[in-house]
Amino acid sequence: xxxxxxxxxxxxxxxxxxxxxxxxxxxxxxxxxxxxxxxxxxxxxxxxxxxxxxxxxxxxxxxxxxxxxxxxxxxxxxxxxxxxxxxxxxxxxxxxxxxxxxxxxxxxxxxxxxxxxxx
Amino acid sequence: xxxxxxxxxxxxxxxxxxxxxxxxxxxxxxxxxxxxxxxxxxxxxxxxxxxxxxxxxxxxxxxxxxxxxxxxxxxxxxxxxxxxxxxxxxxxxxxxxxxxxxxxxxxxxxx
Numbered sequence: 001x002x003x004x005x006x007x008x009x010x011x012x013x014x015x016x017x018x019x020x021x022x023x024x025x026x027x028x029x030x031x032x033x034x035x036x037x038x039x040x041x042x043x044x045x046x047x048x049x050x051x052x053x054x055x056x057x058x059x060x061x062x063x064x065x066x067x068x069x070x071x072x073x074x075x076x077x078x079x080x081x082x083x084x085x086x087x088x089x090x091x092x093x094x095x096x097x098x099x100x101x102x103x104x105x106x107x108x109x110x111x112x113x114x115x116x117x118x119x
Numbered sequence: 120x121x122x123x124x125x126x127x128x129x130x131x132x133x134x135x136x137x138x139x140x141x142x143x144x145x146x147x148x149x150x151x152x153x154x155x156x157x158x159x160x161x162x163x164x165x166x167x168x169x170x171x172x173x174x175x176x177x178x179x180x181x182x183x184x185x186x187x188x189x190x191x192x193x194x195x196x197x198x199x200x201x202x203x204x205x206x207x208x209x210x211x212x213x214x215x216x217x218x219x220x221x222x223x224x225x226x227x228x229x230x
Contacts, residue, residue: 035219037164044120045156045164045207047219059217095163104211104219105154105169112163 002026002108004096009113016086020113022079022096027108030054030074033099035106036081038092038115048094049081063089086117121146122208122222129228130198138225140191140208146220151211153191155184158205158224167206168193195227203229 008020020036036048049060049070058070069082079096093114097106122142130136140153147153155168166175168184171191183194191210195202208222 044205044224045158045209045221047209047221050217050219057217059215061218097164100166100169103154103169104152105166105209106156106164106219107166107169107175109163109165 004098004108004110006094006096006110006113009094009115011116011118012086013119014087014117016117017082017084018086018115020081020083020094020096020115022110024077024079024096024098027098029072029077031101034072034079035097035099036070036079037095037097037106037109038090039095039112040092046092050099051079083115086115088117091115091117120223121212121220122210124206124208124222124225126223127226127228129230130195131230132198132200134198135194135196136198136227137195138193138206138208138227140193140222142189142210142220142222144189145213146210147186147189147191148213149188151213153184153186154209155182155193156207156209158207160204164207198229200229203227 003025035050051070067085071080093112095112096110098108100107152170156164157167158164171186172184206225212218
């Protein structure tokens with residue numbers, strides 16, 4: 001079964017750091033572009049970051065540039081999001097999502113891990 | 120949001136509804152595909168339409184997509200109670216390499 005499982009969420013104070021992980025199974029991980037997408041409860045989806053199959057190319061939404069770093073370990077079938085200098089507005093459910101082959105759509109999603117930034 | 124969707128639409132069972140998605144030409148342009156997602160309450164988003172008008176395996180043909188210059192639409196025919204969900208369009212920002220963008224989402228209510 002194709003599956004993505006996120007972990008690493010939690011409660012952190014403003015200015016703090018957190019590292020999210022996403023473990024993939026059921027498909028050849030290093031064939032795919034991977035993404036992080038977040039959703040504030042009751043609000044819409046926001047694409048946060050994406051990374052190429054080999055990790056050499058990355059992209060970020062403006063609001064996290066310089067604070068978040070996406071990375072991957074293809075040997076471990078894992079995707080990561082290092083989040084530094086966290087702000088209250090980063091509070092959200094963070095999903096890991098796979099790009100479809102040859103597409104900019106996201107065809108497989110994890111259930112998400114919750115990040116709460118609060119003092 | 121960079122892509123604009125109506126906040127809500129509604130329809131009775133059996134009816135047809137459409138959800139629009141509008142944006143700048145550098146986002147919904149000739150080279151940029153539009154995709155649609157369905158999010159049921161409490162669930163992760165599910166890819167509904169990719170590449171403007173293609174359905175992943177398992178998505179009923181009641182769902183269809185279209186795209187023209189700077190706009191796209193999702194149509195749902197034969198509306199069913201289980202279609203009640205949030206729907207999001209998504210595309211790619213040609214001015215920011217690798218960046219994806221979502222619409223603000225549309226809540227579909229089945230009356």
